[in-house]
Amino acid sequence: MEEPLLIERKDFIQLYRKLYGFLRREWTLEKTCLLKSIVSDSLRTQEGVFDKAALRDLxxxxxxxxxxxxxxGLxxxxxxxxxxxxPIxxxxxxxxxxxxxxxxxxxGILRGLLKVNEFSDKKTAVESENYIRLLLSMAEDIRVVFIMIARHLALMREARNGQQAERLELSxxxxxxxAPLAHRLGLYSIKSELEDLSLKYTDRDMYDYIATKLNETKREREKYIEEFIHxxxxxxxxxxxxxxxxxxxKSIYSINNKLKKQKxxxxxxxxxxxxxxxxxxxxxxEKAQCWQVYSIITDMYQPNPKRLKDWLxxxxxxxxxxxxITVMGPGSRWVEVQIRTRRMDEIAERGLAAHWKYKGIKGESTLDEWLSSLRESLENKDADIQEKLGDFKLDLYDExxxxxxxxGDLFKLPKGATVLDFAFAIHSxxxxxxxxxxxxxxxxxxxYVLxxxxQVAINTSSHQSxxxxxxxxxxxxxxxxxxxxLLKEEAAKQVDIAKETFSRRMKNRKIDMDDSILMQLIKKLKYKTVTDFYADIAVDKLDINWVIDRYLELENKESEQRDFAANVSAENFVVRPGSVVEQAQDELVIDEHLTGIDYKLAKCCNPIFGDDIFGFxxxxxxxxxxxNCPNAHDLFSRFGYRVIKARWSGKTGSSNYATILRIIGNDQINIVSNLMSIISKEDGVQLRSISIDxxxxxxxxxxxxMLANTSMLEQLMKKLKSVKGVKSVTRLN
Incomplete structure (x- = not known):
């Protein structure tokens, strides 16, 4: 086996020749050599020693x-x-x-990359305001977005040799x-590869199953395509x-989606x-020739008019x-046909970047409109992170x-847009x-959904809000x-009125308000923010006199505790039984190092000790x-900022976990009793329920x-599969 450094040098030489040749197409020798010299200098430490880590990064x-x-195509x-x-x-x-x-x-591009790097290297980027700042930095120059997508694709390709936790985070x-960004920018090939790799890293069994099936049916598929095309x-x-x-x-990922949705x-x-x-x-x-091909194909094969999509x-x-177009091919099978020109195909493969070849870098106004909308949404200081990210996601996959x-002015809106959406699209x-x-x-x-x-006209009223x-x-x-x-502006006015009313009532009852006691009360009433507390007072959800009575009760309790503490000396203090609870060793570590945190095992996939897992x-x-939970991709794609790392601690589980096995076989005499016999003889395995048809x-x-870990589960499944007449044993969810 070759040493890693030797492999890296081979990679370096191959990539160097490619990039150097590309730069020399447009640049002078002097300019290219200057760049080469700068990059070369960055591969050494200040002491002049060759830096292996810098080579890997390069x-x-x-x-x-x-x-x-x-x-x-940049x-x-x-x-x-x-x-x-x-080097910078x-x-x-x-x-x-x-x-x-x-x-x-x-x-300009480098400034954008430096901004992005400042936030994207932080592990909490997806869970904090840094994530919003990251997206805004990316939106400043669209080429920064393209570079970040390319960088992430390179990381995903390299992750096949990495740790499972790293692969999960990247997925x-x-x-x-x-993947949504690549979709939004028209980079469909990259989008598909990212989705396929995500499936490969999170549910390898399903990925391998579909890949094997595609390979098995390849000859039959090629024969049918030839029969259609000839x-x-x-x-x-x-x-x-x-x-x-x-x-x-189709991509493996899209086939998997179809299998899951259509069952x-x-x-x-x-x-x-x-x-x-x-x-x-x-x-x-271009358009005339595309429609000419459409006419030829629909003369030969029956089209489905409901499936015609005209993006010309x-x-x-x-x-x-x-x-x-979708037509009925040989053997009464529906076949999708895509008709486009070479220019359109380049744009379909390389997305908006390919437009610059034809229209120049400033030529794509629709992209500018989307970026402006994205910035406006993300810069909204009144919205919380989840709202901003929800809006951001909404704009990525829209049809x-x-x-x-x-x-007669044309407006593009997402599918499902209403009259009100159209009104806001024109002007706030x-x-x-x-x-x-x-x-x-x-x-x-x-x-009303448009x-x-x-053709839409808007009716307004000065009394509307x-x-x-x-x-x-x-x-x-x-x-x-x-x-x-607008709602928050109105709510803020109401909150100010509620604050003033509450303060006036306290003064009327001759009570000096202590902010620390008020904060305790707000927390005790389970309000996340002071604003939420006053908002409920504003809409009469909380009665002010009742709140003041609770405040006085808390104030008296605080006063009694202070008096008691002053009268008890340290030598008389005794720890009450049960005040210290010895915590058992936790079997699960959340977010790299946190133990002792309350968690529940999801019922949708019933994880057991040894499974690859994540926290939500x-x-x-x-x-x-x-x-590989059935809901994992939905959680990743819609709520990625809520996903946290999780891993099992130790080598074997000390608890028992429930798992469901699906067994299919020939209905032979004693087959069920043979299965029960195997389960009863397995150490550490308990039968909880059985349902056979x-x-x-x-x-x-x-x-x-009920069992302790995946090793015991694999051993049990192997023994059950060996029973004569059993066709398959699979783990549900």
Missing amino acids: IHRMKTAAITIDEI KQHTICAVLLFQ QKEVYSLRETKKFFGNEVE VMSAYLY PVKERLDKTDLKYDIKGRT IPFEDIYDLFAIRVILDAPLDE AIPKSNGYESLH EIFVFTPK KLGASCVSGRVNGKNVPIK KSGD PNQDWLSFVVTSKARTKIRQ VSSQGIKIHRT SNDGLFQGNITV
Whole structure:
């Protein structure tokens, strides 16, 4: 086996040649050599000793740079910024010198990367205000976002040799931030790879199962694709069109989603692939040629009109242009066909970055609009972190509709957007005073859900003001952010009035208010903030006189305790029985080092000692889930900021855990009693419940057992599988 340093040097040489060649396409030899010299200097310590850690970091950054070239399509300025990051960080080189020799663009990207690094290296970034600052830093220059996505993809690829805890953390970030970001920016290949790797690291069994099945059906799939494509090619060859046609298999992650949602076996999934036709067409003939291919294919195969998706007339906001049709292929199987030009395909693969090749770096206004909306949402100081992150997530995966003003101006909104969303999209003041709308000439309420092609006018009233109910039906982050802001402004006024009223009542009863006692009372009444306390007084949820009576009771109790403490000397103090509880050693460590924390084992996946696990902060406290829990991806992608690390301590569990086994087999004489016999003879295994059904010579059932760890479980399953007639033994959830 080669030494790690030798492998690293091989990687370095290969990447160096690639990047050097790329830079020399546009740069002078002098400029390229200067960059090489700066990077070389950063590989040595101040004492001049070669720094192995710096080489590893540089190789990682070079891999990031290679991804930005090959899979995103960024230019020399971005690659230069990625390579200069380490020298700038180690102060081998300065930002001022960067600006002088490499220009404003490189210096601007580096500033963004330094800001991002300041927050992203902190372990609590996803759980704190730092996360918001991280997102805002990324939003300053979109190339910083592309670099961060490329860096995360490089980390995910390298994580195959890392620790499970590291892979879980990266998978959570993939599901929660980077895959949605890649989707939003049109980087579909990167999005799919991040999702596939996340599944591989969190549920390896399911990943391997689907990969094996895809491999087994590859020959059959290729045969069907050829059967579908052959007559299409014959027709296309009779035209003057220049084209490529190929089949593309769905990602493992999307197949897994289909299996879970539809609850069907792999063999019942028919749309495992899509056919793609890519045309070499002049810019002014692109749409006409795409529709010509559409006409040829739908003449040959019956189309499904409900599945037609036209992103040629109005592209998606991430730049995606294509024509999608679903037709009935040979053997009565539905097949999706994607028709696009070479330019459109490049944008589909490389997202918004590819637009710069055609329109220049400032040419994508829809991206600027999205970033402005993102900043507005994240900079809202009145919203808490969960609200901000919820809005951020909302804007990432949206499907779009297109609606018009009475003058014919076009607005893109997420699917499910209402009249009120449309009003806020035009202007915040218009949204705040909106009372109804006119859609295609008919009056509709503000919660009316719009459809593509609707023409919308807004009716307003000076007496209208936002209410809490509005948040239940708006879907755009701009509307939600503004409504919350207006509601909080109104609530703040009410809170000030409540404070003043409470203070006046206390004075009327000749009571001097002690802030520390008031804070104790607020805590005792289970209020998280003082504002929440006064807000309930404002809406008469709390009676002021009742609160003052509770305050006086607490004040008297405090006074009695002070008097008692003054009269008891230290030598007479006795520890009461039960005041000190010896804590048993905890079997579970949360967030690297915390023990003794209350937690519950999630019932959706029943983790046991030895499983790969993570913690999830829910409203009922911390719940422990298996990393391959059916709900894991949903928790990662929607609530990544609530996921915390968790691991078992020690080598074997000292507690008993419940787990459910699903057993299927031939209904033979004594087979159930044989199974029971094996369970009863296993040391440390207790049978808790059994449920068996028999039908047409087959039996299937669930057996719940109590045991200490995964090793005992694997041993038990192995023995149960060896019983004659048993076809399969699997662990449920």
